[in-house]
Amino acid sequence: xxxxxxxxxxxxxxxxxxxxxxxxxxxxxxxxxxxxxxxxxxxxxxxxxxxxxxxxxxxxxxxxxxxxxxxxxxxxxxxxxxxxxxxxxxxxxxxxxxxxxxxxxxxxxxxxxxxxxxxxxxxxxxxxxxxxxxxxxxxxxxxxxxxxxxxxxxxxxxxxxxxxxxxxxxxxxxxxxxxxxxxxxxxxxxxxxxxxxxxxxxxxxxxxxxxxxxxxxxxxxxxxxxxxxxxxxxxxxxxxxxxxx
Ligand code: ADP
Ligand code: MG
Numbered sequence: 001x002x003x004x005x006x007x008x009x010x011x012x013x014x015x016x017x018x019x020x021x022x023x024x025x026x027x028x029x030x031x032x033x034x035x036x037x038x039x040x041x042x043x044x045x046x047x048x049x050x051x052x053x054x055x056x057x058x059x060x061x062x063x064x065x066x067x068x069x070x071x072x073x074x075x076x077x078x079x080x081x082x083x084x085x086x087x088x089x090x091x092x093x094x095x096x097x098x099x100x101x102x103x104x105x106x107x108x109x110x111x112x113x114x115x116x117x118x119x120x121x122x123x124x125x126x127x128x129x130x131x132x133x134x135x136x137x138x139x140x141x142x143x144x145x146x147x148x149x150x151x152x153x154x155x156x157x158x159x160x161x162x163x164x165x166x167x168x169x170x171x172x173x174x175x176x177x178x179x180x181x182x183x184x185x186x187x188x189x190x191x192x193x194x195x196x197x198x199x200x201x202x203x204x205x206x207x208x209x210x211x212x213x214x215x216x217x218x219x220x221x222x223x224x225x226x227x228x229x230x231x232x233x234x235x236x237x238x239x240x241x242x243x244x245x
Contacts, residue, residue, distance in 0.1 A: 004031045005029075005031075006030060006033075006193050007063065007064065007162065008028050008062070009025060009027045009029075009062070009063050009064075010026050011060065011062070012024070012051060012063065013025075013060045013061055014047055021047050022051065023216075023218050024218075025061070025217075026219070027219065027222075029162070033210060034188045034194045034196065034207055034209050035194070035209075035212060036203070036207075036212070038197075038201070038204060038211065038212070038213055038240075039213055040215060040240060043214045043216060043217065049195065052065075052084065053081045054081070055086075057071075065084075066161065082160070083161040083162070084160055084163075085152075085156060085158060085163040086164045086166070087155055087166070089166060091147040091151040093150060093154070096138075098136050099126070099131070099137055099138075099150050100119060100126075100135040102139070103126070104157070106154070106157065106158055107121070107157050122135075122157050129150075129183050131149055131153070134146065134150075143176060145173075145177075146179075148168060148180045151168075152180070152184070152187075163195075165194065165198070166197045167197050167198060167199065168196075177200070196208070201244060205225045205226075206225075209224065210223070211223060211229075213234070213237045213240065215237075221237045
């Protein structure tokens with residue numbers, strides 16, 4: 001294993017009811033990488049992301065996470081999953097808990113961190129995303145963009161080694177997209193390893209160090225952003241970009 005390798009996906013296959021949704025996918029993710037996954041709806045982006053932390057079980061292939069094949073049945077997946085923060089299109093905050101209660105729940109329960117320490121850390125992160133004054137509000141009092149920023153902070157409270165984002169801005173009103181992307185951009189600057197499914201081509205171009213195009217369950221093309229967007233090689237990627245750019 002290379003020193004800076006965090007995740008190594010090898011020949012991953014996934015089918016639903018006999019339909020192949022991921023076809024022999026291989027991808028290496030190094031520490032500090034920001035990998036953007038783009039592709040048409042239904043191409044398998046979410047399924048791929050969900051396979052990475054075994055929210056979906058792959059049918060075959062390997063996923064080495066920090067050197068351990070987490071697809072093996074005898075692996076305690078919870079131990080590894082805690083190191084992978086996940087942020088979804090829907091923010092999924094617990095509505096009956098305040099922002100702060102949402103944030104300290106997992107660290108206290110799963111990492112046995114004291115309430116004091118968990119709250120202190122959560123507040124420091126809330127401050128970084130400009131929401132420390134909302135700590136005692138219920139999620140319904142917050143805008144979509146604020147809720148998504150809290151959802152990102154919630155994942156960060158577990159001190160993950162990688163953050164997985166599945167279209168984190170797709171459910172937001174347009175005027176709130178920027179504030180969420182800006183938090184993600186800051187994370188990238190701090191060298192957080194990130195895998196981001198997104199339709200935000202500007203973000204991919206500016207923040208990613210690698211962009212991957214997924215179509216019909218296949219990884220069709222991967223490149224550094226500039227080349228990816230200005231000099232696409234595959235016809236399917238060219239067609240896709242001509243529609244979205
Ligand atoms: P994307 O995120 O790129 O839009 P998905 O990974 O959600 O694509 O879906 C890829 C394909 O797998 C689609 O054809 C979708 O209908 C199918 N699929 C996804 N989840 C399930 C599921 N739980 N059961 C059956 N089919 C599914
Ligand atoms: Mg999806």
